[in-house]
Amino acid sequence: PRVGIVLSTREPAPLRDVLASLGVTMMSSGSHTEPGGYTGQGRGAVHQTVRGRILPPDENGDALATGQFEISDDRSPAEVAAVLRRGGFEPVWKDWDQALAGR
Incomplete structure (x- = not known):
C-alpha cells in the first residue's frame, strides 16, 4: 500500500x-488562505x-477578505526549502500547472 503525508501551513514550523x-x-x-489571495482579488472591497445579486455595502463596505484558517x-x-536541504532532503517544486494551462 501507498500513503502520503501532507503538511499544511496550519502546523507550526517546529x-x-x-x-x-x-x-x-x-x-x-x-x-x-483568503479568497483571491494568490491573484490579489481578495484585497479589493468584499461584497x-x-x-x-450583489447586496449594497454596509458600514464595513471597505472590509477585506479574511483567511479561511490561521497560518502557523x-x-x-525559500526558507522552508533551506530547512529541508539542511536536513538532507531535496525539495521538489510543483511546476506542471502552467503546462496544463497551455502556457
Whole structure:
C-alpha cells in the first residue's frame, strides 16, 4: 500500500521541521488562505451576494477578505526549502500547472 503525508501551513514550523524526517510527500509554504489571495482579488472591497445579486455595502463596505484558517508557519518557500536541504532532503517544486494551462 501507498500513503502520503501532507503538511499544511496550519502546523507550526517546529513541528513541520521534525515531521519532515518521516517522509513527508507534500509540504505547503507561502500559503494564502483568503479568497483571491494568490491573484490579489481578495484585497479589493468584499461584497455579499445573495441569490446571484450583489447586496449594497454596509458600514464595513471597505472590509477585506479574511483567511479561511490561521497560518502557523508563515515562512517563505525559500526558507522552508533551506530547512529541508539542511536536513538532507531535496525539495521538489510543483511546476506542471502552467503546462496544463497551455502556457
